[in-house]
Amino acid sequence: MKIFLLVCLILVLVFINACGDRGTKDNNIVIKDSDRDTNNVNVGSNDNKDDNENEVVGSNDSKDDEAVVETFLDENNVVTNVESIEVVVNKQRNLDEKYVPEDLVTLTDVPTCLANPEVNQLKKEAADALTDLFEKAKEELDIQLYARSGYRSYNTQVSLYNGYVTNHGQEAADTFSAKPGQSEHQTGLAMDITSETVNLQLTEDFGDTDEGKWINENSYKYGFIVRYPKGKESITGYMYEPWHIRYIGKELAKKVYESELTLDEYLFGE
Numbered sequence: 001m002k003i004f005l006l007v008c009l010i011l012v013l014v015f016i017n018a019c020g021d022r023g024t025k026d027n028n029i030v031i032k033d034s035d036r037d038t039n040n041v042n043v044g045s046n047d048n049k050d051d052n053e054n055e056v057v058g059s060n061d062s063k064d065d066e067a068v069v070e071t072f073l074d075e076n077n078v079v080t081n082v083e084s085i086e087v088v089v090n091k092q093r094n095l096d097e098k099y100v101p102e103d104l105v106t107l108t109d110v111p112t113c114l115a116n117p118e119v120n121q122l123k124k125e126a127a128d129a130l131t132d133l134f135e136k137a138k139e140e141l142d143i144q145l146y147a148r149s150g151y152r153s154y155n156t157q158v159s160l161y162n163g164y165v166t167n168h169g170q171e172a173a174d175t176f177s178a179k180p181g182q183s184e185h186q187t188g189l190a191m192d193i194t195s196e197t198v199n200l201q202l203t204e205d206f207g208d209t210d211e212g213k214w215i216n217e218n219s220y221k222y223g224f225i226v227r228y229p230k231g232k233e234s235i236t237g238y239m240y241e242p243w244h245i246r247y248i249g250k251e252l253a254k255k256v257y258e259s260e261l262t263l264d265e266y267l268f269g270e
């Protein structure tokens with residue numbers, strides 16, 4: 001019994017002590033609060049500093065935004081992000097004449113049209129995506145797509161372009177053929193596709209076929225866009241080419257497709 005009473009006494013003492021601690025702590029908090037109250041001006045100025053810092057952060061953000069619209073061009077208008085799947089080559093943005101993509105592979109899983117082995121190549125990632133695209137077209141609509149012309153070297157483009165200029169004149173040639181160094185085909189990320197319904201040719205009629213319509217509406221899901229759309233001739237500088245698809249990766253392709261802008265407009269506002 002004595003032990004029990006002793007334990008009770010100890011507990012009571014501990015409880016009182018604990019209350020005391022709490023009281024002290026409470027007092028401390030009150031004191032601290034008072035301190036803070038007296039320092040309101042300083043706190044206020046600190047807050048202002050924070051605001052200023054936020055503004056600085058804001059301007060950093062602006063710089064980041066500028067980084068997003070980095071043009072990846074050197075002083076000679078040669079593109080610097082050549083191995084990126086988001087590289088943009090157009091009439092203002094050139095590839096070096098010596099540029100050959102690092103990881104070209106020969107297409108093995110899709111039907112091709114031409115004997116020239118050079119044009120039956122793409123960069124690895126684009127080749128894999130093209131295989132997916134063609135398989136899906138077959139699965140969904142039972143349509144067979146053909147790869148007609150993919151990678152083209154600078155020298156091949158020289159021959160093609162010069163031939164077109166000879167036969168059609170330069171002004172006309174420039175509406176349907178890129179100058180050497182300005183062809184997306186040199187990136188290894190572009191493919192001209194076709195179907196038996198247009199006799200495996202590259203023609204505007206492809207856009208009205210089931211194959212062409214499916215490509216226009218679905219290719220973005222596999223990372224491709226129709227690069228030279230109808231109605232955008234004045235922006236791209238090229239006539240409508242329903243057959244020319246460009247691999248830019250699924251994420252960017254979805255954004256460009258949904259924006260209804262050309263790649264040039266979407267990335268650079270060009």
Ligand SMILES: [Zn+2]
Pocket residue numbers: 185190191192243244245
């Ligand atoms: Zn093309």
